[in-house]
Amino acid sequence: MSGATMRIPRLRRKRRGPWRSKLRTVDMFATGTVGLRTRKARAAFTALGIAIGIASMVSVMGISASSRADLLAELDKLGTNLLQVRPGQTTFGDAAPLSADAPAMVRRVGPVQSATSLSQIKTTVQRNDAVDKDDQNGITTMGSEVNLPATLGATLASGRTHDEASVRLPTVVLGSVAAQRLGIDNVDDGPRILIGGEWFNVIGILDSLPLNPDIDRAALIGLESARDIFGVKALPSAIYVRTDPAQVEAVRGVLARTASPGSPNEVDVSRPSDALAARAEVDKNLQTLLLGLGGVALLVGGVGIANVMVISVLERQGEIGVRRALGATRSHIRNQFVVESTLLSLIGGVLGVAIGFGVTTVYARRQEWLVDLPMQGLVFGVAAALVIGAVAGLYPAVRAARLDPAVAVRPAA
Amino acid sequence: MSVNPVLELRDVVREYPGSPPVRAIDGVTLQISASELVAIVGPSGSGKSTLLNLIGTLDRPTSGTLLIDAVDTSELTDSALAGLRAARLGFVFQQFHLLGGMSAVDNVATGLLYRGDTKKSRRNRSVAALERVGLGHRLDHTPNKLSGGERQRVAIARALVGDPAIVLADEPTGNLDSRTSEEIVELLHGLHREGSTIVVITHDRELAARLPRQVTVRDGQIEDDERDPSNHDCTDHNGLIGATS
Ligand SMILES: Nc1ncnc2c1ncn2[C@@H]1O[C@H](COP(=O)(O)OP(=O)(O)O)[C@@H](O)[C@H]1O
Numbered sequence: 001m002s003g004a005t006m007r008i009p010r011l012r013r014k015r016r017g018p019w020r021s022k023l024r025t026v027d028m029f030a031t032g033t034v035g036l037r038t039r040k041a042r043a044a045f046t047a048l049g050i051a052i053g054i055a056s057m058v059s060v061m062g063i064s065a066s067s068r069a070d071l072l073a074e075l076d077k078l079g080t081n082l083l084q085v086r087p088g089q090t091t092f093g094d095a096a097p098l099s100a101d102a103p104a105m106v107r108r109v110g111p112v113q114s115a116t117s118l119s120q121i122k123t124t125v126q127r128n129d130a131v132d133k134d135d136q137n138g139i140t141t142m143g144s145e146v147n148l149p150a151t152l153g154a155t156l157a158s159g160r161t162h163d164e165a166s167v168r169l170p171t172v173v174l175g176s177v178a179a180q181r182l183g184i185d186n187v188d189d190g191p192r193i194l195i196g197g198e199w200f201n202v203i204g205i206l207d208s209l210p211l212n213p214d215i216d217r218a219a220l221i222g223l224e225s226a227r228d229i230f231g232v233k234a235l236p237s238a239i240y241v242r243t244d245p246a247q248v249e250a251v252r253g254v255l256a257r258t259a260s261p262g263s264p265n266e267v268d269v270s271r272p273s274d275a276l277a278a279r280a281e282v283d284k285n286l287q288t289l290l291l292g293l294g295g296v297a298l299l300v301g302g303v304g305i306a307n308v309m310v311i312s313v314l315e316r317q318g319e320i321g322v323r324r325a326l327g328a329t330r331s332h333i334r335n336q337f338v339v340e341s342t343l344l345s346l347i348g349g350v351l352g353v354a355i356g357f358g359v360t361t362v363y364a365r366r367q368e369w370l371v372d373l374p375m376q377g378l379v380f381g382v383a384a385a386l387v388i389g390a391v392a393g394l395y396p397a398v399r400a401a402r403l404d405p406a407v408a409v410r411p412a413a
Numbered sequence: 414m415s416v417n418p419v420l421e422l423r424d425v426v427r428e429y430p431g432s433p434p435v436r437a438i439d440g441v442t443l444q445i446s447a448s449e450l451v452a453i454v455g456p457s458g459s460g461k462s463t464l465l466n467l468i469g470t471l472d473r474p475t476s477g478t479l480l481i482d483a484v485d486t487s488e489l490t491d492s493a494l495a496g497l498r499a500a501r502l503g504f505v506f507q508q509f510h511l512l513g514g515m516s517a518v519d520n521v522a523t524g525l526l527y528r529g530d531t532k533k534s535r536r537n538r539s540v541a542a543l544e545r546v547g548l549g550h551r552l553d554h555t556p557n558k559l560s561g562g563e564r565q566r567v568a569i570a571r572a573l574v575g576d577p578a579i580v581l582a583d584e585p586t587g588n589l590d591s592r593t594s595e596e597i598v599e600l601l602h603g604l605h606r607e608g609s610t611i612v613v614i615t616h617d618r619e620l621a622a623r624l625p626r627q628v629t630v631r632d633g634q635i636e637d638d639e640r641d642p643s644n645h646d647c648t649d650h651n652g653l654i655g656a657t658s
């Protein structure tokens with residue numbers, strides 16, 4: 001064949017030459033501050049966008065951390081070792097009452113520290129006989145035992161609780177909501193109320209029980225006086241069980257069978273503190289939503305920075321051209337603008353964390369919560385600002401670096 | 414002609430793409446020696462700025478060769494050219510191109526920034542350069558507090574501060590009134606007497622006529638290259654290179 005060979009044009013390798021540009025690291029950071037120092041108002045407004053995004057996310061984190069800290073402290077105080085047994089339904093959907101000896105059987109379970117029963121009594125409660133009997137204010141009369149306050153950890157707002165003697169007399173202890181609705185705030189001048197048409201002396205008012213809202217709305221009389229005065233033998237409508245904290249699950253597992261050996265599936269066993277703990281979970285959904293909104297704000301802030309940087313690069317063509325003429329390499333120019341946008345964003349980030357912590361403190365104090373300023377909020381705020389600033393600045397910086405220096409130094413046409 | 418020119422163009426062409434393409438520089442061959450003060454003169458649009466950008470390595474020739482310190486610049490990478498500019502070239506622009514919000518000293522110090530000098534040495538040398546251009550009393554003024562002539566002096570100090578092989582000035586008096594222009598021309602003469610190599614671009618024939626050498630450009634070509642004997646007293650300063658600091 002022909003001896004002709006394809007001539008591949010050889011790329012001339014460029015040389016590095018005898019001269020070298022060099023920019024000290026400290027000067028690289030200093031050049032990144034030039035644009036911020038000479039355009040302070042613009043820098044402030046741009047940083048504000050990031051600050052708002054970071055502030056909202058840090059506040060959400062701080063507020064939910066504070067609320068959770070408060071909730072956990074409250075749970076700690078209330079204890080998570082209280083279980084509740086309630087009558088359930090038969091498989092046919094009918095009410096399945098607990099038997100009268102269920103409380104005694106429950107008490108026999110080893111790790112059970114104490115158990116107390118409540119029996120609802122269908123009757124009326126009135127402040128006096130001038131009040132309409134049908135207007136019950138949602139107050140329920142309950143037959144209760146002497147150990148109720150000890151088992152539930154209830155404390156008194158006023159007066160005293162039942163003892164072995166008063167529990168047999170026409171005396172009543174009111175839950176906090178019940179007392180409020182009856183217009184009684186202390187027992188100092190011996191208030192009386194009508195229950196089922198009989199006068200009862202109010203001897204005490206309980207503080208609110210966060211785990212037992214039904215007791216807050218109850219008028220508590222002794223089981224004995226219920227039987228003696230109304231002649232009814234009420235069946236337990238709830239048994240509260242305080243267990244060894246280490247054995248809560250074990251006790252929970254056997255409670256239904258113990259309270260109702262014949263039909264354990266007709267008994268509802270629950271842990272009231274679970275409802276409170278669930279509030280933290282509900283907060284988590286809200287938190288995710290708010291964090292998402294904060295994220296959108298951050299994204300908008302980042303786009304804002306990119307925008308301002310693009311404009312800045314257009315306006316500063318002359319500066320870029322001069323720097324190239326003075327010996328700046330493309331990377332020097334690129335780094336200058338990346339540093340500038342990162343610093344801009346960082347200023348916003350630090351400001352945002354400060355605002356977020358401020359909002360958290362004010363809000364938590366208002367709610368009378370513990371103030372919990374999460375360190376991860378600080379770390380997150382600063383890290384997010386750094387990343388956003390660097391990413392937002394990259395495109396404008398690359399454009400600045402690619403500017404043709406001969407065009408950049410020419411006067412604008 | 415000097416044996417070792419600082420700057421040499423061999424048949425340099427610069428064509429801007431378009432239809433038809435514009436041949437802004439059309440085969441320029443030129444040598445400039447150390448310690449020369451040269452005017453490149455020509456009417457507007459004749460290609461002076463394009464030529465200056467080529468000499469300053471801000472732009473690359475479409476064809477032909479540009480040698481600086483006998484190094485072929487076409488063989489250098491973009492960042493090697495930046496290094497060349499940092500070490501060997503100084504620029505003065507018609508519109509000054511100072512950085513706003515920065516003091517005169519800091520502006521001049523930018524001329525040493527990309528050579529990796531320490532901040533202290535940059536400042537000391539910048540103060541000296543400003544004193545050389547007669548602005549020792551304006552060190553901490555920002556450009557907006559300086560007159561046009563003072564701004565151009567700062568720009569000249571910035572071009573000089575690194576002791577470049579060549580100072581390139583594109584219409585340095587283009588934005589100044591005639592009296593201030595006069596002062597700037599005097600300053601350039603003074604620097605030349607101290608040994609600096611300076612190339613001044615101008616469309617002003619009168620200004621050009623007062624410099625020792627005039628290269629006339631028309632339509633991208635050198636029309637005339639004249640050395641004025643009356644101004645020639647300065648060519649024997651060849652040995653003074655480096656004595657400017
Ligand atoms: N970037 C460019 N693209 C296309 N044409 C250009 C460009 N820059 C300059 N020119 C053209 O090159 C010619 C020389 O321009 P220039 O070097 O600026 O002349 P001078 O400085 O002598 O006025 C003019 O015709 C101008 O329009």
Ligand SMILES: [Mg+2]
Binds near residue numbers: 463
């Ligand atoms: Mg021009």
